[in-house]
Amino acid sequence: MHMHSSNLLPTPPPPPQPDPHPKPLPNLQGKEPTFPTVRPIRDFDPSRDAARIDTAIKTKGVDEQTIIDILTTRSCDQRTYIAFEYEKIAKKDMTTALKGALSGSVEAVMLGLMKTPAQYDASELKGSMKGLGTDEETLIEIVCSRSTQELAEIKKVYREMFKKELEKDVAGDTSGDFAKLLLALIKRDEPSNVVDYEQIDHDARALYEAGVKRKGTDVVTWIAIMSERSVPHLQKVFDRYTSYSPYDIKESIRKEVKGDLEKSFLTLVECFENRQLYFASRLSEAMKGKGAKDKVVTRIIVSRCEVDLMKIRSEFKKQNGISLYHTVSDHTKGDYQKALLSLIGGDD
Numbered sequence: 001m002h003m004h005s006s007n008l009l010p011t012p013p014p015p016p017q018p019d020p021h022p023k024p025l026p027n028l029q030g031k032e033p034t035f036p037t038v039r040p041i042r043d044f045d046p047s048r049d050a051a052r053i054d055t056a057i058k059t060k061g062v063d064e065q066t067i068i069d070i071l072t073t074r075s076c077d078q079r080t081y082i083a084f085e086y087e088k089i090a091k092k093d094m095t096t097a098l099k100g101a102l103s104g105s106v107e108a109v110m111l112g113l114m115k116t117p118a119q120y121d122a123s124e125l126k127g128s129m130k131g132l133g134t135d136e137e138t139l140i141e142i143v144c145s146r147s148t149q150e151l152a153e154i155k156k157v158y159r160e161m162f163k164k165e166l167e168k169d170v171a172g173d174t175s176g177d178f179a180k181l182l183l184a185l186i187k188r189d190e191p192s193n194v195v196d197y198e199q200i201d202h203d204a205r206a207l208y209e210a211g212v213k214r215k216g217t218d219v220v221t222w223i224a225i226m227s228e229r230s231v232p233h234l235q236k237v238f239d240r241y242t243s244y245s246p247y248d249i250k251e252s253i254r255k256e257v258k259g260d261l262e263k264s265f266l267t268l269v270e271c272f273e274n275r276q277l278y279f280a281s282r283l284s285e286a287m288k289g290k291g292a293k294d295k296v297v298t299r300i301i302v303s304r305c306e307v308d309l310m311k312i313r314s315e316f317k318k319q320n321g322i323s324l325y326h327t328v329s330d331h332t333k334g335d336y337q338k339a340l341l342s343l344i345g346g347d348d
Protein backbone atom coordinates (compact mmCIF):
# COMPACT_ATOMS: atom_id res chain seq x y z
CA MET A 1 0.00 0.00 0.00
CA HIS A 2 1.49 3.26 -1.08
CA MET A 3 1.61 6.06 1.44
CA HIS A 4 2.02 9.64 0.50
CA SER A 5 5.23 10.86 1.94
CA SER A 6 3.34 13.80 3.35
CA ASN A 7 1.64 11.36 5.72
CA LEU A 8 4.93 9.88 6.77
CA LEU A 9 6.84 13.10 7.04
CA PRO A 10 4.71 15.97 8.20
CA THR A 11 7.61 18.23 9.17
CA PRO A 12 11.35 18.19 8.56
CA PRO A 13 12.77 15.84 11.17
CA PRO A 14 15.14 17.02 13.87
CA PRO A 15 18.72 15.74 13.65
CA PRO A 16 18.74 12.07 14.61
CA GLN A 17 20.55 11.03 17.74
CA PRO A 18 21.08 7.30 17.61
CA ASP A 19 22.05 5.66 20.85
CA PRO A 20 25.50 4.14 20.30
CA HIS A 21 25.34 1.42 22.99
CA PRO A 22 21.80 0.28 23.48
CA LYS A 23 21.54 -2.95 25.46
CA PRO A 24 17.94 -4.14 25.77
CA LEU A 25 16.04 -1.06 24.72
CA PRO A 26 13.08 -0.06 26.87
CA ASN A 27 10.19 -0.14 24.43
CA LEU A 28 7.72 2.67 23.89
CA GLN A 29 5.40 1.44 26.60
CA GLY A 30 8.31 1.24 29.01
CA LYS A 31 7.29 -2.32 29.88
CA GLU A 32 9.21 -5.36 28.73
CA PRO A 33 12.67 -4.61 27.35
CA THR A 34 13.10 -5.19 23.63
CA PHE A 35 15.65 -7.36 21.90
CA PRO A 36 16.18 -6.01 18.40
CA THR A 37 18.55 -7.31 15.74
CA VAL A 38 18.32 -3.99 13.89
CA ARG A 39 19.46 -0.95 15.84
CA PRO A 40 20.17 2.66 14.97
CA ILE A 41 23.66 3.03 13.51
CA ARG A 42 26.17 5.55 14.77
CA ASP A 43 27.45 8.38 12.59
CA PHE A 44 24.24 8.25 10.66
CA ASP A 45 24.21 10.44 7.56
CA PRO A 46 20.77 10.41 5.96
CA SER A 47 21.73 12.58 2.97
CA ARG A 48 24.64 10.32 2.08
CA ASP A 49 22.40 7.23 2.41
CA ALA A 50 19.73 8.91 0.30
CA ALA A 51 22.26 9.82 -2.42
CA ARG A 52 23.59 6.24 -2.49
CA ILE A 53 20.05 4.87 -2.79
CA ASP A 54 19.28 7.35 -5.55
CA THR A 55 22.35 6.17 -7.49
CA ALA A 56 21.50 2.52 -6.82
CA ILE A 57 17.97 2.98 -8.15
CA LYS A 58 19.25 4.80 -11.26
CA THR A 59 21.93 2.20 -11.97
CA LYS A 60 21.17 0.12 -15.02
CA GLY A 61 19.67 -3.14 -13.78
CA VAL A 62 19.37 -1.60 -10.28
CA ASP A 63 22.05 -2.01 -7.62
CA GLU A 64 19.95 -4.05 -5.20
CA GLN A 65 22.90 -4.82 -2.96
CA THR A 66 23.39 -1.18 -1.95
CA ILE A 67 19.69 -0.70 -1.27
CA ILE A 68 19.64 -3.84 0.89
CA ASP A 69 22.87 -2.91 2.69
CA ILE A 70 21.51 0.47 3.70
CA LEU A 71 17.86 -0.17 4.47
CA THR A 72 18.34 -3.39 6.45
CA THR A 73 20.92 -1.81 8.74
CA ARG A 74 19.12 1.38 9.73
CA SER A 75 16.38 1.75 12.33
CA CYS A 76 12.84 2.60 11.34
CA ASP A 77 13.37 6.22 12.43
CA GLN A 78 16.58 6.45 10.43
CA ARG A 79 14.87 5.07 7.33
CA THR A 80 12.29 7.83 7.71
CA TYR A 81 15.07 10.45 7.65
CA ILE A 82 16.59 8.79 4.59
CA ALA A 83 13.23 8.90 2.79
CA PHE A 84 12.93 12.56 3.67
CA GLU A 85 16.38 13.35 2.26
CA TYR A 86 15.73 11.16 -0.77
CA GLU A 87 12.64 13.11 -1.66
CA LYS A 88 14.67 16.33 -1.58
CA ILE A 89 17.30 14.90 -3.94
CA ALA A 90 15.19 12.80 -6.29
CA LYS A 91 12.01 14.91 -6.19
CA LYS A 92 9.95 11.81 -5.71
CA ASP A 93 8.71 9.58 -2.97
CA MET A 94 11.22 6.86 -2.02
CA THR A 95 8.62 4.13 -1.51
CA THR A 96 7.31 4.70 -5.04
CA ALA A 97 10.86 4.68 -6.41
CA LEU A 98 11.65 1.42 -4.58
CA LYS A 99 8.47 -0.13 -5.94
CA GLY A 100 9.60 0.69 -9.46
CA ALA A 101 13.15 -0.53 -8.91
CA LEU A 102 12.56 -3.79 -7.04
CA SER A 103 10.27 -6.76 -7.48
CA GLY A 104 9.09 -9.94 -5.83
CA SER A 105 9.83 -10.87 -2.24
CA VAL A 106 12.75 -8.48 -1.80
CA GLU A 107 10.44 -5.63 -2.82
CA ALA A 108 7.98 -6.73 -0.13
CA VAL A 109 10.76 -6.68 2.49
CA MET A 110 11.97 -3.20 1.52
CA LEU A 111 8.48 -1.71 1.32
CA GLY A 112 7.69 -3.27 4.68
CA LEU A 113 10.78 -1.64 6.16
CA MET A 114 9.64 1.76 4.89
CA LYS A 115 6.54 1.63 7.08
CA THR A 116 6.30 2.08 10.82
CA PRO A 117 5.46 -1.16 12.66
CA ALA A 118 1.82 -0.09 13.06
CA GLN A 119 1.55 0.94 9.39
CA TYR A 120 3.05 -2.38 8.37
CA ASP A 121 0.62 -4.37 10.53
CA ALA A 122 -2.31 -2.30 9.31
CA SER A 123 -1.31 -2.98 5.66
CA GLU A 124 -0.90 -6.68 6.33
CA LEU A 125 -4.34 -6.77 7.94
CA LYS A 126 -5.85 -4.86 5.02
CA GLY A 127 -4.16 -7.27 2.60
CA SER A 128 -5.53 -10.28 4.48
CA MET A 129 -9.08 -9.02 3.94
CA LYS A 130 -8.72 -7.74 0.39
CA GLY A 131 -10.98 -9.06 -2.36
CA LEU A 132 -12.91 -12.28 -2.08
CA GLY A 133 -11.98 -14.61 0.70
CA THR A 134 -9.92 -13.94 3.77
CA ASP A 135 -6.40 -14.90 4.76
CA GLU A 136 -7.40 -16.05 8.25
CA GLU A 137 -3.90 -17.19 9.10
CA THR A 138 -2.53 -13.65 8.79
CA LEU A 139 -5.51 -12.16 10.57
CA ILE A 140 -5.05 -14.55 13.50
CA GLU A 141 -1.29 -14.02 13.66
CA ILE A 142 -1.55 -10.25 13.91
CA VAL A 143 -4.67 -9.82 16.03
CA CYS A 144 -3.81 -12.59 18.51
CA SER A 145 -0.09 -11.84 18.89
CA ARG A 146 -0.04 -8.06 19.26
CA SER A 147 -0.40 -6.39 22.65
CA THR A 148 -3.36 -4.21 23.60
CA GLN A 149 -1.26 -1.09 23.06
CA GLU A 150 0.05 -2.27 19.71
CA LEU A 151 -3.49 -3.02 18.55
CA ALA A 152 -4.69 0.40 19.67
CA GLU A 153 -1.97 2.00 17.52
CA ILE A 154 -2.76 -0.31 14.58
CA LYS A 155 -6.44 0.69 14.77
CA LYS A 156 -5.54 4.38 14.69
CA VAL A 157 -3.14 3.98 11.78
CA TYR A 158 -5.60 1.74 9.90
CA ARG A 159 -8.16 4.53 10.07
CA GLU A 160 -5.60 7.08 8.81
CA MET A 161 -4.34 4.90 5.97
CA PHE A 162 -7.58 3.40 4.67
CA LYS A 163 -10.28 5.77 5.95
CA LYS A 164 -12.05 2.77 7.41
CA GLU A 165 -12.48 1.19 10.80
CA LEU A 166 -10.53 -2.01 11.39
CA GLU A 167 -13.41 -3.42 13.48
CA LYS A 168 -15.83 -2.93 10.60
CA ASP A 169 -13.57 -4.62 8.07
CA VAL A 170 -12.89 -7.57 10.40
CA ALA A 171 -16.61 -7.89 11.20
CA GLY A 172 -17.39 -7.89 7.47
CA ASP A 173 -14.84 -10.60 6.68
CA THR A 174 -15.35 -13.05 9.55
CA SER A 175 -18.30 -14.61 11.30
CA GLY A 176 -19.52 -16.46 14.36
CA ASP A 177 -17.42 -16.99 17.47
CA PHE A 178 -14.23 -16.37 15.48
CA ALA A 179 -15.45 -12.86 14.68
CA LYS A 180 -16.52 -12.32 18.30
CA LEU A 181 -13.06 -13.24 19.57
CA LEU A 182 -11.15 -11.05 17.08
CA LEU A 183 -13.43 -8.09 17.73
CA ALA A 184 -13.12 -8.48 21.49
CA LEU A 185 -9.32 -8.41 21.10
CA ILE A 186 -9.36 -5.38 18.80
CA LYS A 187 -11.70 -3.46 21.08
CA ARG A 188 -10.13 -4.36 24.40
CA ASP A 189 -8.83 -1.77 26.83
CA GLU A 190 -5.56 -2.05 28.68
CA PRO A 191 -6.35 -4.37 31.60
CA SER A 192 -5.31 -3.61 35.13
CA ASN A 193 -1.99 -5.12 36.14
CA VAL A 194 -3.04 -5.70 39.72
CA VAL A 195 -2.61 -9.36 40.67
CA ASP A 196 -5.74 -10.53 42.43
CA TYR A 197 -5.46 -14.12 43.63
CA GLU A 198 -9.16 -14.53 44.18
CA GLN A 199 -9.80 -13.41 40.63
CA ILE A 200 -7.15 -15.81 39.34
CA ASP A 201 -8.87 -18.74 41.01
CA HIS A 202 -12.27 -17.53 39.89
CA ASP A 203 -11.16 -17.21 36.24
CA ALA A 204 -9.43 -20.61 36.26
CA ARG A 205 -12.60 -22.29 37.50
CA ALA A 206 -14.79 -20.30 35.11
CA LEU A 207 -12.64 -21.39 32.12
CA TYR A 208 -12.99 -25.00 33.24
CA GLU A 209 -16.73 -24.78 33.88
CA ALA A 210 -17.32 -23.03 30.54
CA GLY A 211 -15.39 -25.70 28.62
CA VAL A 212 -14.13 -29.08 29.69
CA LYS A 213 -16.64 -29.50 32.51
CA ARG A 214 -19.79 -28.94 30.47
CA LYS A 215 -21.34 -30.27 27.31
CA GLY A 216 -20.40 -27.93 24.47
CA THR A 217 -18.45 -24.75 25.18
CA ASP A 218 -19.51 -21.41 26.57
CA VAL A 219 -17.26 -19.53 24.14
CA VAL A 220 -18.46 -16.12 25.32
CA THR A 221 -17.01 -16.74 28.78
CA TRP A 222 -13.69 -17.91 27.30
CA ILE A 223 -13.51 -14.83 25.10
CA ALA A 224 -14.29 -12.50 27.99
CA ILE A 225 -11.57 -13.95 30.21
CA MET A 226 -8.93 -14.14 27.50
CA SER A 227 -9.54 -10.65 26.16
CA GLU A 228 -10.15 -8.67 29.34
CA ARG A 229 -7.29 -9.77 31.58
CA SER A 230 -3.63 -8.83 31.69
CA VAL A 231 -0.93 -11.23 30.48
CA PRO A 232 0.62 -11.81 33.95
CA HIS A 233 -2.86 -12.51 35.31
CA LEU A 234 -3.65 -15.01 32.56
CA GLN A 235 -0.32 -16.79 33.02
CA LYS A 236 -1.33 -17.46 36.63
CA VAL A 237 -4.87 -18.41 35.58
CA PHE A 238 -3.49 -21.07 33.22
CA ASP A 239 -1.28 -22.48 36.00
CA ARG A 240 -4.23 -22.57 38.37
CA TYR A 241 -6.44 -24.04 35.62
CA THR A 242 -4.78 -27.45 35.87
CA SER A 243 -5.92 -27.80 39.47
CA TYR A 244 -9.49 -27.93 38.11
CA SER A 245 -9.09 -29.51 34.70
CA PRO A 246 -7.49 -32.84 33.82
CA TYR A 247 -6.20 -31.16 30.63
CA ASP A 248 -4.02 -28.07 30.43
CA ILE A 249 -5.42 -25.02 28.71
CA LYS A 250 -4.00 -25.83 25.27
CA GLU A 251 -5.28 -29.42 25.35
CA SER A 252 -8.63 -28.06 26.49
CA ILE A 253 -8.77 -25.63 23.56
CA ARG A 254 -8.01 -28.45 21.13
CA LYS A 255 -10.79 -30.58 22.64
CA GLU A 256 -13.40 -27.85 22.86
CA VAL A 257 -13.19 -25.78 19.68
CA LYS A 258 -12.15 -26.26 16.05
CA GLY A 259 -10.95 -24.38 12.99
CA ASP A 260 -10.08 -20.70 13.10
CA LEU A 261 -11.41 -20.33 16.63
CA GLU A 262 -9.14 -23.10 17.85
CA LYS A 263 -6.15 -21.55 16.05
CA SER A 264 -6.93 -18.13 17.52
CA PHE A 265 -7.21 -19.32 21.12
CA LEU A 266 -4.03 -21.38 20.73
CA THR A 267 -2.17 -18.39 19.29
CA LEU A 268 -3.34 -16.21 22.17
CA VAL A 269 -2.27 -18.71 24.81
CA GLU A 270 1.07 -19.37 23.10
CA CYS A 271 1.76 -15.63 23.01
CA PHE A 272 0.75 -15.19 26.65
CA GLU A 273 3.19 -17.97 27.53
CA ASN A 274 6.12 -17.02 25.28
CA ARG A 275 5.58 -14.70 22.35
CA GLN A 276 9.07 -15.25 20.92
CA LEU A 277 8.61 -19.01 20.94
CA TYR A 278 5.33 -18.54 19.08
CA PHE A 279 7.09 -16.56 16.33
CA ALA A 280 9.93 -19.08 16.23
CA SER A 281 7.39 -21.88 15.67
CA ARG A 282 5.62 -19.90 12.95
CA LEU A 283 8.96 -19.36 11.21
CA SER A 284 9.93 -23.00 11.39
CA GLU A 285 6.50 -24.05 10.07
CA ALA A 286 6.86 -21.57 7.21
CA MET A 287 10.16 -23.19 6.23
CA LYS A 288 9.21 -26.85 6.66
CA GLY A 289 8.97 -27.66 2.97
CA LYS A 290 11.49 -27.08 0.24
CA GLY A 291 11.16 -23.32 -0.16
CA ALA A 292 9.59 -20.92 2.28
CA LYS A 293 6.23 -19.31 2.76
CA ASP A 294 7.70 -15.93 1.85
CA LYS A 295 4.79 -13.89 3.14
CA VAL A 296 4.97 -15.35 6.64
CA VAL A 297 8.77 -15.25 6.84
CA THR A 298 8.87 -11.66 5.56
CA ARG A 299 6.16 -10.47 7.91
CA ILE A 300 7.70 -11.95 11.04
CA ILE A 301 11.26 -10.86 10.30
CA VAL A 302 10.29 -7.35 9.19
CA SER A 303 7.85 -6.76 12.04
CA ARG A 304 10.04 -8.19 14.81
CA CYS A 305 13.56 -7.06 13.79
CA GLU A 306 13.38 -3.97 15.97
CA VAL A 307 11.35 -5.64 18.72
CA ASP A 308 12.46 -9.11 19.74
CA LEU A 309 14.05 -10.95 16.80
CA MET A 310 17.17 -11.59 18.88
CA LYS A 311 15.07 -13.60 21.35
CA ILE A 312 13.12 -15.27 18.55
CA ARG A 313 16.50 -16.40 17.20
CA SER A 314 17.43 -18.05 20.47
CA GLU A 315 14.01 -19.72 20.82
CA PHE A 316 14.34 -20.92 17.24
CA LYS A 317 17.74 -22.45 17.89
CA LYS A 318 16.52 -24.12 21.10
CA GLN A 319 13.46 -25.51 19.35
CA ASN A 320 15.05 -26.69 16.11
CA GLY A 321 18.68 -27.32 17.01
CA ILE A 322 19.63 -25.22 13.99
CA SER A 323 19.84 -21.45 13.72
CA LEU A 324 17.29 -19.20 12.07
CA TYR A 325 20.10 -17.78 9.94
CA HIS A 326 21.04 -21.22 8.65
CA THR A 327 17.40 -22.21 8.02
CA VAL A 328 16.67 -19.03 6.08
CA SER A 329 19.86 -19.55 4.01
CA ASP A 330 18.63 -23.04 3.13
CA HIS A 331 15.11 -22.01 2.16
CA THR A 332 15.51 -18.72 0.30
CA LYS A 333 17.78 -17.29 -2.37
CA GLY A 334 19.06 -14.19 -4.14
CA ASP A 335 18.39 -10.66 -2.98
CA TYR A 336 15.50 -11.79 -0.83
CA GLN A 337 17.84 -14.06 1.09
CA LYS A 338 20.46 -11.30 1.47
CA ALA A 339 17.85 -8.92 2.88
CA LEU A 340 16.48 -11.44 5.38
CA LEU A 341 19.91 -12.55 6.57
CA SER A 342 20.96 -8.97 7.11
CA LEU A 343 17.84 -8.29 9.20
CA ILE A 344 18.39 -11.48 11.20
CA GLY A 345 21.79 -10.02 11.94
CA GLY A 346 23.88 -13.11 12.54
CA ASP A 347 24.16 -16.85 13.05
CA ASP A 348 23.64 -18.58 16.41
Ligand SMILES: [Ca+2]
Nearest residue numbers: 211212214216
Ligand atom coordinates in the same frame (compact mmCIF):
# COMPACT_ATOMS: atom_id res chain seq x y z
CA1 LIG B 1 -17.10 -28.92 26.69
